[in-house]
Amino acid sequence: MTLIHQALLFDSPEQFLAAAVPFIIEGVHRGDTVLAVTSTGNTHLLRERLNGAADQVTFLEPAGWFDSPGRTLDAHHRRIDALAGDSAFLRVIGEPVWAGRDDLETSEWGRYESIVNVALADSRAWVMCGYDSSTLAGAILEDARRTHPRLAVGTASELSADFTDPASYYASRNTPLAPYPTGGVEWIPIHPDLAPVRQFVADHALRLGVAEVRIDDFVLAVNEIATNVLRHGGGSGEARMWATDRRVICEITDTGTATGNFLGFLRSDPHSERGHGLWIARQICDLLEMRTGPAGTTVRLHMRRSG
Structure with a gap:
């Protein structure tokens, strides 16, 4: 059954x-x-x-x-x-x-x-x-x-x-993502050395309102998606961060195109070499949006603001 x-x-x-x-x-x-x-x-x-x-x-x-x-x-x-x-x-x-x-x-x-x-x-x-x-x-x-x-x-x-x-x-449900604000957006390029990206997330997440106990988790989730950029998304991309009334958002973009449905929602086979990063990020974040097509891929990771 x-x-x-x-x-x-x-x-x-x-x-x-x-x-x-x-x-x-x-x-x-x-x-x-x-x-x-x-x-x-x-x-x-x-x-x-x-x-x-x-x-x-x-x-x-x-x-x-x-x-x-x-x-x-x-x-x-x-x-x-x-x-x-x-x-x-x-x-x-x-x-x-x-x-x-x-x-x-x-x-x-x-x-x-x-x-x-x-x-x-x-x-x-x-x-x-x-x-x-x-x-x-x-x-x-x-x-x-x-x-x-x-x-x-x-x-x-x-x-x-x-x-x-x-x-x-x-x-x-894959309607266009809401535009990010014209002001208050922080930005960093994604290159093979991801240490600056991790520091970028740690610094701005706390300032924007993510609870301190969740900062390391947010850094881990972003690191997983940034790693996908290097492996599958053309080798470089961009990360942006901003806050809404309810959540802090880190958006990661690259020029690659992901294939398949339900990306990150299906638990990966432990023996598979692919698919783990998105699954892990969905466990960590409160919401994860993903859009992909010929122009590239965008992933938005949302964490609730504290207080």
Whole structure:
């Protein structure tokens, strides 16, 4: 059995429980690893309705689980890797966090929901994603139908007529990057000696508002992408840094063209010589944007500002 990825669209607690409780109970009886990553209210309702079975469920905070698209994919992989026995399954009932997201974050989390179908395709996992239709914007609900092959309806499951092939959905999200500001942008060339680039990132990230405890991580992520410039991007490029109200951004450009879909979202084979840098950068950064074409490649690494 391979991945099952469902959207649960509900407009009341009763509708949520009608699908979530049987889903969890079946998993507990099967001996599956069951995670509930739901809102505070729905977590309370689940604990009440599940009674003793709740002790066999791992309850997690949505803000921690849905922290960044790359880290959430990796969290799924790690839980699946830890399954005991060939018959074990990972079941996740989750409510992605949409409140407080800006347009870029909302778009990238929609991209994440679509990529789950590819990244976890051969995994022993059943992921049910809850969408509260009484509070969420219509565009988010429409996207849920586009990014989930199946819809949960009570204890039943039906195909989503609006499901979109992940490659097509991914391409639809590759709109032009927002222009960087005309002022307040720092710049450095990328040459074979990357020490100046690392120092550049360390100095400006702290000044622009990245928390001190995350500076080394940011330097590592940029170093991985700059290394790709040297190996695959023509041997030279540029790095720019600036800040928005919410994030600090390091943009790296080169003249090379990357090939393939879902770049950096698919976990690399440990024996492969390629693909690790983007995967690592997606784990470290809060968001990573990438655009590539005949004119070259641009990668933007975003880190939240502290405070």
